[in-house]
Amino acid sequence: MNSVAVLVELTRNPMSGGQVKCWERFAEAAARLPEELPDGPVPDLTVYFLGERDRVETLSPHVRFVMLRPVLSTAALMSADGAADASDLAPYHHRLATLLPRHDVWHLTHSFAYATTAVRLARAAARRGPRVPRLVASVHTDVPKLTSVYTRYFADRGLPLPGDLLADRTERWLRRRRDRLLNACERVLVPTPAGRAEFAPLLGPHRVSLLRRGTDHDRFHPDPTARARLARRYGLPTDRPLVLFAGRLDASKGLPLLARSLRLLHARGGRAHLVMAGSGAEADAVHRLLGTDATLLGPLPQERLAPVYAGCDVFAFPSRTETCGNVVAEAMASGLAVLLPEGAATTQWLTAPGRDGIVVPDDDPHTWADALSTLVSHPGHLATVRTHAAATARHHHPTWDRVLTEDLLPHWTPVSAYGTTHVRAA
Template sequence: MRVTIVTETFPPQVNGVSRTLGELARRLEGRGDAVQVVYPDYGDRPDRPHACRVRSISLPFYKELRLPLPPFGRVHRAVDAFRPDVIHVATEAFLGLSLLRHASRRSIPVVSSFHTNFDQYSAHYGVGWARSLIWRYLRWFHNRTRETYVPSRTTIAQLEAKGFERLVLWPRGVDCTFFRPDRPARDAVRAAFGWTPEDVAIVYVGRIAPEKNIDYLADALAIVAERRPGVRILFVGDGPSREELEGRLGGVAAFAGYQVGDALADHYAAGDLFAFSSTTETFGNVVQEAMASGMPVVALRAGGVGEIVRDGETGTLLDEDAPPDAFARALIRLADRTDERRRMAQAARAYAESQSWDAIMDALRDRYERVIAPTAP
């Protein structure tokens, strides 16, 4: 099988979408498939033979995301030369639209995946007035592909209510041999922050930005720090809200910035409890990685996160409208109750071990084959 993946984010970028698509490409290639990835030029040196990098610019309000710029004639020629059996479009912006139209002219089957709640993001970046327009465009775009792969049942229900068609569940896996609580550098990371073996550490991993509900989390953690000054707090990640957050919590929290590879897994393993208050997640890869690392999760019951965390078993879920004080009390409860926290940590790890990337990607590959089959000679 020959597969073209079209995306605006891909390794070495660090986020849930890039990790998912990186896993997809790696596992398809492991099955012997030829994979072409069309993605923005990050200045890296790709080690894949069919990479097609596109000129792009950083968005002023989301500098980590790069927007590919037209014209895309060179991309079209690269796709024609590769001769894919199917094109998987993971971006609805200019690049994705261009490839959708090009594939239609060439009669190449196109599938898509829905990763980001752009309509919810719009409210955080001053363009909330465009939400209805964004929804109409997204529905138009995805309904012109053969299938749309969605990471959670909650998101499928939301999209179906908006008129999206042919939606297929495509959840996320986690590498439990990589993300695990017994990482060899766990103790070194804790020692570097000045933590003792007995200290309880609350960790957040992700983009530090408004769309992650970071102000709410800061309010909750400030309450934790006031009521339990011995509890440690760590932020792993970066973003436009980091400077303000450090100003608020710099005296009680540590900030590690972006971490990748082994360093990222080591920072996860250093934690005892994971705090996540985002309400915009279509899935929540970081939550599953935290669980694989042996951390129970305190989160809001919103989006895909509510399908990952089992309330009272692998963590604590609060209603989306719960005040920060309630979130803080949930964190303090688990910080105080060592036996309960450890029981949940074991259950979280066991759940993560059941989420195999192999099974998930094999199922997606089977969907590709079904899409291709009607067009085979």
Template structure:
């Protein structure tokens, strides 16, 4: 199939959605499909040989300057026409990806949309509650034009259905167990993350440093766990506020890490803390598990789809500081529990390859093509046959 992926975010931005997309388009290409990506710029015009058509864009200031709002152009439209997609995949459609939905209708192409982020909730986090209802209506309208909708976790499937989105399925979680594994432990990285005190217990957070990640909930933990050190790996618009809040504590800020450095950071910590209440899956939590690091995460969003209580980590309400601190402390002070949770974390990640998850997405593309065929009388993409029950 020839697949055009319209997205609001893409590399070089770093976040969970981009991680999922870059791995997925790579696997689609490896499986023999032709793929192009349409995304707001700036950035390179290809990713691992996959063409990326960049849209003119402006930062979403002052609320979230890391996110760029893209605008369609005649030039990019011509590039897409030359690509001749068989199907369109709109990722988290709001602006740029919503253009993909318009093209799917005007060109009568099958459409798959994926719902990754609780965007209506973000209107509250950004102090724009008046936009919550309009944003819900807009997202519902866009997604209900799709032949198939996918969500990255079962809680997000339920959330999408509660929002009124129809034809919703699951996009399975995945992790790179070659890149992330316990053997990537590094004494040098441990030294860096602990500020030169590698024998001290180490709690780790990896991800965007932004308000919706609820990172201030980690601050009171340090008062209850005075011997514990904390490392933040990542960057974002909330970084200056976080530096002020954690001033004078045993906290290290590394900024973004990549490649083997990032893998070493995951494998060199004792426990991974993930307090976000809005993450739809929490790829970084899954990467920590693949690295053999137990996770204590918020019992919210997509995190309960990853953590099995007491088997590979713990679920908490981050506002309950006493419980949060107790769970961290148990992992740090009970070697038997830490070993059991590590074994459970490794088992959870085993077999969750990006190839397997991408094959499920290809099946969903075929389902979208079938539904488009029946609803609109459109032609099926090459290699996509009608189901036996047709």
């Protein structure tokens, strides 16, 4: 049985973000696999996360989560603004280093402690030979771009360098670091064709493949009763459309742009109420701007988030930092009309832009206010877009089980005996 270690160097908890949820769904899909596949036994899968304490959570005899305490956690830095999930900035994770040699495939998903430890161990194994682990990687978040946003936040607190200069330097450094780690891998998986085009010049087209994201259609689906329950629970208005934003409430997700566009919509006489699920640095600013026209629900686990989707009308997501944006797929599966920025990776979820979702041509608040108005001020058009969005999700968005089988397992299955693959030099 081939043993696979997936290294997700983010803290796992019920409120964790999309990358953690992605690997939870893949692990659940792996636990549903039969013991034997047409090509042989199913892989033995261990997904490593960060946690407050070392522990193991077993999903099936061949699937488990392992949580390891971080060495140099970013939790204190990030928690102040409800920012991205905490990671580990240590150059080496000794506990992980003792566990990795039991696995045949090491799957990197980030570029900090877990990834640097794996690449360092793999290069040492290559020098010793002949037992060389196979290194695979997948790209889930544009970490350099995300970090540049937070660098600007922290620079505003009195750091000695100008925020823009420090952010640009940090982003360039992190891209070089990420690319060195990816270049050590025999295969890199990206979520979109645009991602393949981005990494092919660096790695070679033959080393870059697609890893789509799945949708849990049992959890996320239209529910005509959800609106009334949502209004009762949170005191939301029932006489106007609800515009949902789910994710980190900060500039990395485009929330300030959305808030300004809703303010313009209201000034023109349009009626809509913003519902925010999440936490972040911009929460107070949005409340000051929109007042009683916005409701903050706070961070929600997925079982509570699903009825929030189903109870709203529009999902507006101006983010350009997503490599995939699974929240868009969840919103469409729940029957929401989605508003997305032109050129963003999130538009991949649409099959007929203009029919199953609205693509906004630029990042100007007036343009976004215009796009919102075409939906919230025209109930018939809104209903049509919502119907098409749900149909696209139902017929075109794959399940997690399908993505696991078609996009992941082929790259985890051994193609030859140990020692015939190699770790690439930095």
